[in-house]
Amino acid sequence: MDLKNEIFQAIQSGDVTKVKGFLSGIQDVDLEDEHGTTLLQTAAFKGSLELCKLLLDMGADPNGGHHDSSYSTLHFAALSGNPEVCALLLEAGSKPDSLNTVNRTPAQMAAFIGNHSCVAVINNYVDKSYVEYYTQVHGQETEPKLDRSLLNPLHSLVNLVNMHPVKIIQFVSKNSQMKNHLSSIVKVLTLMSEKEMKRGKTTNEILAFKFHYISHMLNLLLKEESSDLTSAKExxxxxxxxxxxxxxxxxxxxxxxxxxxxREAVKLYPFKETMTFRQLLTSLSEKPTVSGTPGYLIVDSVVNGQKGFYDDMYCATCGEMSKTHKKCIKCKAVQYCSKQCQKLHWFVHKKECEILRKTGRTTEKELADGVNQMQVKEN
Ligand SMILES: [Zn+2]
Ligand SMILES: [Zn+2]
Incomplete structure (x- = not known):
């Protein structure tokens, strides 16, 4: 088998190490197979976020390829069912309005096969020019509302798929520029949310809520920074x-x-006459319980159209979803997307982990049920 075939096969099998090895030996990262499909398109179809990142980092064209039926890279991602891959490609510049030979866009193809979270990610994608507007001087202004250095990070932040508050805070904590301009970011997000509601027919309620929700999480940081409860934070x-x-x-x-x-983020949302608000209010009206769906997943289902909750696929710290997270080796009941997330969670998981191991229970929910039963007996 020649090298070209081997790379395509390695991508199809999802073997990242193998792919890396092969890639170092090729000249053209936009190599195509006999159907005109590129390596990136193959990785997108496979739904592999890691391989897509790798290929894009190597300079793969997000709009490349000459597929027999004119499928674009985003068409392939939409078919894969992985919303994160769709988001990554959009951010890299894949065109959302490309048409295949039967005149269907990527979002239409995703809808056709029931990949609703891909449809939502593509339809709610925020173009860079949207954020860029705030980095420019308008009307009477002497300076823009947003420092130019914040364009790329804020653009990525508003296109986050994962709605877990920890994920949003982690995102900001990794970017010192963002940390230094928190209050202007919160202001701009509020303006973006208001602007979205004033678009008339093209108003996107979901985006308006998403901007508000993210700004609410950043506000937590702002408020905490100005509070004088230093002893707790020390x-x-x-x-x-x-x-x-x-x-x-x-x-x-x-x-x-x-x-x-x-719940507070939803309560403070100013556009209370919208469907999005009413839907969230109803879903979040009940008191949170261990057997109920966590709030961030309820927000996720409204913002991203994500359906179903698979306990064993979410990072216990930041809610990132993947089938390949590493389980806690001690209890095998929770999983993490990274070492950092595992470390962050240990202070709360430590005790649980011990009980889980001792009782042989396999999930956090079972653990909590066990604890509840014990409390009922004691009473
Ligand atoms: Zn994580
Ligand atoms: Zn554990």
Whole structure:
């Protein structure tokens, strides 16, 4: 078998190490197979976020390829059913309005086969020019509302698929520019939300809510930074770490602070006559329980059209979804997207982990049910 075939096969099998090895030996990263499909398109069809990132980093063309039926890279991603891959490609510049030979866009193809979360990601994608507007001087202004250096990070932030508060705070904590301009980012997000509601027929309610929701999470940081409760925070390296701890803290499997923050974000949403608001209000009206769906997933289902909740696929810290997360080797009941997330969660998982191991229970929910039963007996 020649090298070309081998690379395509390695991508199809999802073997990242193998692909990396082969890639170092090729000249053209936009290599096509006999159907005119590129390596990136093959990785997108496979739904592999890691391989798509790798190929894009190597300079693969997000709009490349000469597929027999004119499928674009985004068409392939839409078919894969992985919304994160769709988001990555859009951010890299894949065109959402490309048509295949039967005149269907990527979002239409995704809808056709029932990949609703891909449809939502493509339809709610925020173009860079949208954010760029705020980095320019308009009308009477002497300076733009947003520092130019914030264009790329804010653009990525508003296109985040994962709606977990920890994920949003982690995103900001990794970017010092964002940390320095928190209040102007919050202001711009509020303006973006209002602007979205004033578009008349083209108003996108979901985006308006998403902007508000993200700004609410950033506001937590702002408020905490200006508060003088320094003694509570002193133990932590940063305000972000302190907030993340609060968000993760759980009692019997329920993160009360996190659930409260999400409900507050919905309550403070100014556009109360919208479907999005009513839908969220109804879904979040009940008190959070261990057997109920976590609030961030309810927001996720409204914002991203995500359906179903698979306990064993979410990072216990930041809610990132993947089939390949590493399980806690001690209890095998929870999983994490990274070492960092596992470390962050240990202060709350430590005790659970021990009980899980001792009782042989396999999920956090079972654990909490066990704890609840014990409490009922004691009473
Ligand atoms: Zn994580
Ligand atoms: Zn464990």
């Amino acid at each position: 133990k932590f390296q940063s305000t972000e770490e302190y907030i993340i701890r609060l968000l993760l803290l759980s009692m019997n499997g329920v993160s009360q602070y996190q659930e409260g923050v999400i």
